[in-house]
Amino acid sequence: MQSNSAAARPVSYKLDYIASSKLPTPWATFEIHIFIDRATAKEHLMLTLGELGDGAPVLARVHSECLTGDALFSQRCDCGAQLESAMQIIAAEGRGALLYLRQEGRGIGLVNKIRAYQLQDAGADTVEANEQLGFPADMRRYDLCKPMLDRFGITALKLMTNNPRKVAAMENLGIEVAERLPLQVNRNAYNENYLSTKAAKLGHWLKERL
Template sequence: MTVNYVESSKLPTSWGMFEMHGFTDDSTDKEHIVLSMGEVATDEPVLVRIHSECLTGDALFSLRCDCGAQLQAAMHRIAVEGRGAIFYLRQEGRGIGLVNKIRAYNLQDKGADTVEANEQLGFGADIRDYSMLKPMFEKMGIKRVKLMTNNPRKIKALEDAGVEVTERQAHETGRNPHNQHYLDTKRGKLGHLLDKK
């Protein structure tokens, strides 16, 4: 796998000015970005979120998941701290892609949960790959993180990449009547560290 840094630019947002850093992954032809604020290439732990692309939640404001709310909350928390980074990975639908995600949604409309829907389509429950993180973290100069996540797999992915997770910060937000079953499935079947509501 070859992950290449391409270029950086300013990204003004409602939460403040971020820097946007572009990367290409030759092995998958995917493009990933990092949003950073403040000086992150230091020995002090950096507030970080690993966020997989969710067009429906991030851009179309879907209430079927908590993704959009998590992305906005991460940007807000980094802005409040004045320093941090979001690694935005192009892995829609836990890796199955946007059109297959629509197929999975259709199965969920008929009663399947999010794991069963992926499996009925012939995919694993979560086929995301985090191997691109190592060169991205190296380029950003981030060695130690305070990780905003509820997903133990992301902690392990960073540890495997040689990044020290000094603290896990719970990142629960966006629960609503439309995603209650989805969040319960993430906790019960995928081991996400979520409170029972």
């Protein structure tokens, strides 16, 4: 299981809020809010629905960008299905937040992610592929969630995740995780090894079969 040491060392991210707008989707009309990281110039976004600053735990998903899964419907991962399911669940609740972080390929970027796919096609698992390219198994950071949540007065979450690092990261940022809700969807023949590696090497809370 991967160490939570990265999650345990929060830093102060300088995130500038830029603009908000309505975002109609098939499930609800969300508010979309755009932030820019001063250090990297990366844009991060947050979808919100309903009143969030009343102190009650907010149903939330912290989702890292996956162009291939989120936009191109790749079945190699469960990312796109998790994104869609989270939006549907928040819409049904009538209240919640989705933080969309620009951390493609577990933080290694799109080009290196496709290079990692090439290594996986040759037999490496996702962790081995990243390491063969000279990267850690997972380079994502969640510190930038804090200023995004602070803007809406969110101090406690009902967090939709299978990833123990996300729970630890939120708690180390001073955000209470009042409840952890599993989000296991779209296990298929193409992502079976991907999901098994998540469980075996990264400690994700996943069932062997849906």
